[in-house]
Amino acid sequence: MQEDTPLGAEAIGLDPAVRACLFDLDGVLTRAAEIHAEAWRRTFDAFLTAYDARGSRHTAPFDEQTDYELYLDGRTRTDGIRAFLGSRGIEVPMGDPEDKPGTDTMYGIGAAKQSEFLALLGTHGPRLDDDAVRYVREARYAGLSCAVVTCSANADALLSAAGVAHLFDVRIDGRLATALGLLGKPAPDVYIAAARGLEVKPGHAAVFDASLPGVEAARTGGFGAIVGVDRLGGGGYRARLRAHGATTVVRELGELLVQSGTATGAQPAARRVPGLED
Structure with missing residues (x-):
């Protein structure tokens, strides 16, 4: 029987050079904002x-x-x-x-x-975003490593309450950032630390963040793709996310996947997120 081959980043709408996904917690993975x-x-x-x-x-x-x-x-x-x-x-x-x-x-x-x-x-409760968690599962199925990054000191409580802690290879939260002397966003320290923990260069990692300081941090850190998540749904905030560094902006992470064939275990087609080669 032929072994499954990881699908790669294109399967989840990212440039094929991306090897890791770094997700902000509040506003992306949960509605805890x-x-x-x-x-x-x-x-x-x-x-x-x-x-x-x-x-x-x-x-x-x-x-x-x-x-x-x-x-x-x-x-x-x-x-x-x-x-x-x-x-x-x-x-x-x-x-x-x-x-x-x-x-x-x-x-x-x-x-x-x-x-x-x-x-x-x-x-x-943690108000888990089911669409975002589904995207994380697709990313892992595609062979990408995943990290959760937040300046909040409540990452463990939220992830444990939501039952999704096992999906992330690396966790950088406010407590660890303080212990390591990392600066908060818009400094890129926490995202760079997460990429280092996953053993990937920033240029080969995608950042998903819903805040202006977060996308600015990713831009400063030289990350390959920066996905801004616009939970407000207004053109004004979408434009501000782009101005602060987002290479693409979505309302839901599922927009990066074609609506058909996206269940875990299926190989979806996808549109590419600009960032690495554009």
């Missing part, structure tokens, strides 16, 4: 209410869409807190890693957000 935005809103609402009460001020509240996209999406927790508070003219000390929710420090605000996120995750 919505949970993150809500957790941040609750956290900053509580912080700003107390902050304003102490000084008889009225600070503009956190907007789940605009502020999340501008200051938090794709960034490490501390970078995001610093960016949002800076936009409101507020500074807080870094504090101590053991600071509890309610402490007016970077670590305290981060702890409050983590508490809110886990509570929401327990209520709503």
Whole structure:
């Protein structure tokens, strides 16, 4: 009996030179970005209410869409807190890693957000994106290695809750990035670390990201193909993803596959994603 031969990257809509796929977690593999935005809103609402009460001020509240996209999406927790508070003219000390929710420090605000996120995750679940997971399975069937990359500290909780941790050869999350001294997006450090873990050069890896800092990080890192995922569905955000480095933009990863013949085990035809040879 003839052994199966890996189909290669063309089977999933990528340039044939691609050997690995690096997936952002929030906004690509899960719809957890919505949970993150809500957790941040609750956290900053509580912080700003107390902050304003102490000084008889009225600070503009956190907007789940605009502020999340501008200051938090794709960034490490501390970078995001610093960016949002800076936009409101507020500074807080870094504090101590053991600071509890309610402490007016970077670590305290981060702890409050983590508490809110886990509570929401327990209520709503990980909101796994079935289309994206199907694409990951197709990528593995095609013979490509896969990594999940996120600045979130919640990767293990999300992947375990979704039951898909086994699909990824390498995981780079916020905790590991901090331990390794990696800079957050838009620096390319986390994606480069993932490619190194998969033993591929950035030019032979495809990055899938839904955030502007994420696609910018991939461009800076010299990745061969950069797929921006536009969950907002508007022409404006699609254009911004391209401006920040996406070589192609899709609403769902399944768009990279021809609708017929895409079940695992079948060899689909596919359109190529520009990036490596265009």
